[in-house]
Amino acid sequence: xxxxxxxxxxxxxxxxxxxxxxxxxxxxxxxxxxxxxxxxxxxxxxxxxxxxxxxxxxxxxxxxxxxxxxxxxxxxxxxxxxxxxxxxxxxxxxxxxxxxxxxxxxxxxxxxxxxxxxxxxxxxxxxxxxxxxxxxxxxxxxxxxxxxxxxxxxxxxxxxxxxxxxxxxxxxxxxxxxxxxxxxxxxxxxxxxxxxxxxxxxxxxxxxxxxxxxxxxxxxxxxxxxxxxxxxxxxxxxxxxxxxxxxxxxxxxxxxxxxxxxxxxxxxxxxxxxxxxxxxxxxxx
Numbered sequence: 001x002x003x004x005x006x007x008x009x010x011x012x013x014x015x016x017x018x019x020x021x022x023x024x025x026x027x028x029x030x031x032x033x034x035x036x037x038x039x040x041x042x043x044x045x046x047x048x049x050x051x052x053x054x055x056x057x058x059x060x061x062x063x064x065x066x067x068x069x070x071x072x073x074x075x076x077x078x079x080x081x082x083x084x085x086x087x088x089x090x091x092x093x094x095x096x097x098x099x100x101x102x103x104x105x106x107x108x109x110x111x112x113x114x115x116x117x118x119x120x121x122x123x124x125x126x127x128x129x130x131x132x133x134x135x136x137x138x139x140x141x142x143x144x145x146x147x148x149x150x151x152x153x154x155x156x157x158x159x160x161x162x163x164x165x166x167x168x169x170x171x172x173x174x175x176x177x178x179x180x181x182x183x184x185x186x187x188x189x190x191x192x193x194x195x196x197x198x199x200x201x202x203x204x205x206x207x208x209x210x211x212x213x214x215x216x217x218x219x220x221x222x223x224x225x226x227x228x229x230x231x232x233x234x235x236x237x238x239x240x241x242x243x244x245x246x247x248x249x250x251x252x253x254x255x256x257x258x259x260x261x262x263x264x265x266x267x268x269x270x271x272x273x274x275x276x277x278x279x280x281x282x283x284x285x
Contacts, residue, residue, distance in 0.1 A: 001189045003044050006197035012040075014196065019045040025069035026158040030148050032071060033156025039073035042196060046188050048162070064166035065178070066188035068195065070159040073150070081147060083212060084159050086219050086250055088143045089127045091202040092161060093222055095194035096125050096133070096140075099186055100179075123182075126224040129252050129269055133163075134224055135182070138175035140164055163191055174270070216250060225271040230254060233268040243271070 003018040022028060022045040029043045048067035072084065123136030133141040144160040164178035165188050179186050205214045220226070223246070230243040232254060241256035251263040 003189050003192055006193055008200050009196040012200055014040045014042060017041060017043045021045060021047040023050040024048060025067045026146050026160040029069040029071040029158040030146060030156055033073055034148060037071060039071050041071040042068060044068045044192055062167045064188060066163040066165055066191050068161045068192055072157040072159060073154060075154045081157050083250060084157060085131050085143050085145045086215050087202050087206050088159050088161055089133055090218050091199040092133050092141055092195055093125045093127060094198040095191060098194045099190055100184055127219055127222045128224050129246060135177060138177040140177055165191060228271055231270045232264055
């Protein structure tokens with residue numbers, strides 16, 4: 001099956017550049033943006049060889065997984081553009097709800113899982129701040145937003161989405177999974193088709209007046225770990241407490257033991273047993 005856009009995405013003017021193998025879908029999208037591409041372009045590949053994750057970490061995908069990047073161009077300020085990660089997470093969660101069976105097998109919940117579903121309950125698709133999509137408490141997908149200024153003014157943003165369809169990384173400091181190991185018979189093309197359609201609904205919410213507030217509400221409804229113990233790794237320190245909410249700017253709010261509320265714009269978030277690791281262990285991850 002070949003990659004294809006949903007009929008709605010095509011009608012809305014989205015375009016597709018599909019590859020079997022690519023170094024990085026984000027790099028390809030940004031290069032096209034710098035060269036004058038107007039945006040609304042999905043760059044997709046079944047294998048990504050030299051992609052990057054957050055903080056410059058390697059983000060390669062095995063053949064059969066999904067690497068997808070949407071090129072967005074415009075004049076909005078970059079702070080507003082940063083919210084595209086929340087739009088992407090909600091879009092992917094909606095797409096997975098559309099393609100996966102309602103009664104999902106639960107082989108994900110494990111010691112240390114971030115917000116894992118209790119054994120015997122259907123595996124929940126949830127969102128982990130700032131940019132992970134979980135299934136049953138294990139990481140199924142990650143999102144990375146990269147931006148570049150354009151010579152003609154404005155910006156190009158690459159909304160990168162990587163989904164573990166047939167395999168997932170091993171030896172991680174947190175649980176991860178993929179659709180195949182859960183017995184879910186879907187391929188990268190299925191997931192992308194649903195994603196290209198779900199994006200339209202979510203970005204429509206975001207673009208409308210009051211859209212940021214609606215995106216925040218929708219994200220909180222899917223959030224993992226609210227009300228639970230959390231440890232957030234920051235440069236040189238770990239902030240511990242209870243995950244209270246995300247604020248109006250979608251910053252992560254931790255209520256510490258003394259009642260202080262700390263608002264975090266970037267950091268590595270750990271719930272459950274993973275959050276109890278020693279600080280010096282986290283520094284090496």
